[in-house]
Amino acid sequence: MKAAEAVGIEARPLGRMMKAAGLQAKNTTRNGVTDRYYLFDLKEQIEGILAAGDLEE
Structure with missing residues (x-):
């Protein structure tokens, strides 16, 4: 599943x-x-950004 599909964007x-x-693909x-x-080496950084709510449109 693609990331965009997973989050509905x-x-x-x-x-x-x-x-x-x-974060650069x-x-x-x-x-x-x-x-x-987005490669697995970015997983911790992505999780941290999502947990902090720093990903906004």
Whole structure:
């Protein structure tokens, strides 16, 4: 499941909010499909931002 689907937000606005919070997606190829992903090394930082409520539109 994509992150935008999980939180009920369109992908583009979610990407802008994540970038404003200092999180940058990486272009990654997985199963032959190239897309932008938030890698596992950002998991703790994402959880901290969500817990603090710092992710706003």
